[in-house]
Amino acid sequence: MAEGSTTRVWGMRLMYLALALVLIFAQLIPLDFRPQAWAGPDLLVAFTFAWALRRPEFVPALSIGLVVLLADLLFLRPPGLWAALMVLGTQALRNRARNLRDQPFVMEWLAVAGVFLAISVANRLVLAILMVPQAPLGLTIIHVLMTLICYPVVVMLSQWVFGVRKAAPGDLDRLGQRI
Amino acid sequence: MAKDKSQADDYLAPLKRLLVGLLVLCLIGLFLLWRIDSPRVERFRAAVVDRVVPSFDWAMAPVTATVNLVRDFQSYQRIVQQNQDLRNELQKMKAWKEAALQLEQENARLLDLNKVRLDPRLTFVTGVVLADSGSPFRQSVLLNVGARDGIVDGWATMDGIGLVGRISGVGRDTSRVILLTDPASRIPATIQPSGQTAIVQGDNTAAPPISFLEDPDLVRPGDRVVSSGDGGVFPAGLLIGQVAADPGGRLRVILAADYERLEFLRVLRNPGTEVIRDPGALVAPQDQRLAPSPLPEDGAILSETEGSNG
Numbered sequence: 001m002a003e004g005s006t007t008r009v010w011g012m013r014l015m016y017l018a019l020a021l022v023l024i025f026a027q028l029i030p031l032d033f034r035p036q037a038w039a040g041p042d043l044l045v046a047f048t049f050a051w052a053l054r055r056p057e058f059v060p061a062l063s064i065g066l067v068v069l070l071a072d073l074l075f076l077r078p079p080g081l082w083a084a085l086m087v088l089g090t091q092a093l094r095n096r097a098r099n100l101r102d103q104p105f106v107m108e109w110l111a112v113a114g115v116f117l118a119i120s121v122a123n124r125l126v127l128a129i130l131m132v133p134q135a136p137l138g139l140t141i142i143h144v145l146m147t148l149i150c151y152p153v154v155v156m157l158s159q160w161v162f163g164v165r166k167a168a169p170g171d172l173d174r175l176g177q178r179i
Numbered sequence: 180m181a182k183d184k185s186q187a188d189d190y191l192a193p194l195k196r197l198l199v200g201l202l203v204l205c206l207i208g209l210f211l212l213w214r215i216d217s218p219r220v221e222r223f224r225a226a227v228v229d230r231v232v233p234s235f236d237w238a239m240a241p242v243t244a245t246v247n248l249v250r251d252f253q254s255y256q257r258i259v260q261q262n263q264d265l266r267n268e269l270q271k272m273k274a275w276k277e278a279a280l281q282l283e284q285e286n287a288r289l290l291d292l293n294k295v296r297l298d299p300r301l302t303f304v305t306g307v308v309l310a311d312s313g314s315p316f317r318q319s320v321l322l323n324v325g326a327r328d329g330i331v332d333g334w335a336t337m338d339g340i341g342l343v344g345r346i347s348g349v350g351r352d353t354s355r356v357i358l359l360t361d362p363a364s365r366i367p368a369t370i371q372p373s374g375q376t377a378i379v380q381g382d383n384t385a386a387p388p389i390s391f392l393e394d395p396d397l398v399r400p401g402d403r404v405v406s407s408g409d410g411g412v413f414p415a416g417l418l419i420g421q422v423a424a425d426p427g428g429r430l431r432v433i434l435a436a437d438y439e440r441l442e443f444l445r446v447l448r449n450p451g452t453e454v455i456r457d458p459g460a461l462v463a464p465q466d467q468r469l470a471p472s473p474l475p476e477d478g479a480i481l482s483e484t485e486g487s488n489g
Binding site: 024025027028029030031032033034035036038039040061062065069070073074075076077078079080081083084087088091130132133135136139140143 | 198199202203206207208209210213214220223224227228231232235238239242243246247308309310311312313314315316317318319320355358360362363382383384385438439440441
């Protein structure tokens with residue numbers, strides 16, 4: 001029993017890495033080179049948060065850090081900053097995961113919105129302080145809003161397609177003990 | 180059981196927190212290093228892109244082709260309309276072709292009369308677009324040519340007609356082109372026919388604005404914008420686009436390159452313009468300035484021969 005759940009945990013960790021690579025890949029496909037007036041949702045962030053709230057053991061901090069760092073490097077963002085903020089953000093959500101488990105979904109949504117807003121503002125502040133050129137503010141706001149709007153869809157997808165559910169009472173953790 | 184778990188947590192929790200802290204510190208360290216020593220980290224970025232993106236290529240090419248196929252299929256629905264439009268356009272094109280041929284002949288005759296020698300060193304390398312920037316905040320594309328093909332940072336990139344961008348970041352097999360629409364793009368330009376110089380400044384919109392224009396009254400919508408070659412950034416005279424005024428009255432450039440479909444891009448080999456460093460050669464006639472110089476040379480040769488004799 002314990003061994004089976006360990007393989008599942010490692011399988012899902014690999015699944016997270018594969019999913020992240022697919023999302024990065026999908027964004028890199030060269031289809032349209034005109035600048036767009038609106039920014040699409042950041043699905044990588046939404047999936048990472050949804051998984052970190054449901055099954056923190058599937059998304060260890062190291063894999064989040066590496067995946068977002070890779071995205072930073074490929075998407076021409078300042079390398080490391082957004083990755084560090086994402087690790088901190090998921091860590092904050094992870095600490096609240098136990099309390100949020102019994103709450104309705106709206107509370108979880110609000111928590112995610114709070115964390116995402118906080119790290120986006122922190123990102124802009126750090127870039128402003130270090131005088132790094134930034135994207136227009138309007139575009140960032142649209143980006144944050146779109147990501148938050150898409151969050152419920154991402155949650156449904158991860159529950160139904162990937163089977164990432166909240167731990168129910170009576171579920172066993174990696175060591176075969178009650179969570 | 181429960182006691183075991185809490186004990187394990189007691190051991191593991193601080194350790195985990197320490198490791199996460201270490202990870203965050205490493206990432207922030209990398210960011211600060213990037214801020215302090217940008218070229219080194221950018222080279223690292225180019226190396227990572229060089230390794231990762233070509234390995235995606237086997238999947239990316241079919242997906243791109245499929246999506247484009249579906250788009251083309253959608254256009255079948257309005258094929259009759261399109262056919263009509265194309266015929267009308269063809270009629271117009273014929274008239275233009277005639278005019279162009281006459282102009283070409285006239286131009287050749289005039290060049291011949293003037294004994295003009297156009298720069299023959301401007302050759303190009305053509306690359307295929309591998310990927311775009313992947314972010315709505317930056318406008319760039321990756322090409323499948325890199326240091327291996329002799330690409331150098333700063334070279335100009337064009338599609339068939341107009342300027343597209345500038346090479347920034349070269350890996351072994353790939354290179355990144357910062358498009359003219361990127362917020363970091365600044366290109367010195369000349370506006371014809373008034374000859375005003377300005378900067379075409381990307382701002383993440385489809386038509387980048389023109390700034391640092393001395394006298395906006397001399398510039399009219401429809402004027403041609405070409406690269407000026409100032410600062411040795413680009414070769415002079417590459418077509419960028421046409422001037423247009425936006426509803427706010429700000430002058431912008433409608434880019435000549437077809438940004439909807441960037442597939443093949445030309446990277447212009449630019450050996451650099453010659454720089455005149457020595458003002459004396461321009462002020463004084465050459466033979467006067469050179470006249471005293473042979474003397475010390477002779478002296479040096481004499482003393483050298485003496486030394487070898489003695």
